[in-house]
Amino acid sequence: MAVAKKDQERVTYAWMYGQQARKDGKERVVPEYWAEQAEAWLQGFDGVPLGSAPKPVSETLEAELDESAVGKPR
Numbered sequence: 001m002a003v004a005k006k007d008q009e010r011v012t013y014a015w016m017y018g019q020q021a022r023k024d025g026k027e028r029v030v031p032e033y034w035a036e037q038a039e040a041w042l043q044g045f046d047g048v049p050l051g052s053a054p055k056p057v058s059e060t061l062e063a064e065l066d067e068s069a070v071g072k073p074r
Contacts, residue, residue, distance in 0.1 A: 011037050011050075012040075012050065013037075014034045014037030014041040015037075015040045015044035015050045018034075018042060018044025018045035019044040019045065021041075021044075022044075022046075022047070028042070028046075030042060
């Protein structure tokens with residue numbers, strides 16, 4: 001499902017403020033201001049990564065890239 005850019009920014013900020021609240025030693029209670037993005041705030045507080053899980057690097061990566069693709073920049 002696509003998320004509007006403004007909504008995605010709000011989710012990101014809620015997540016960051018949740019992380020900061022944990023660092024500041026505050027309780028795990030979503031502030032009223034972040035009620036709409038409560039899930040993201042709690043994920044930030046709990047240290048859950050935002051977004052999808054990292055994708056593993058292909059085992060055949062070396063075969064996919066040739067020497068010129070990974071050589072020194074010109």
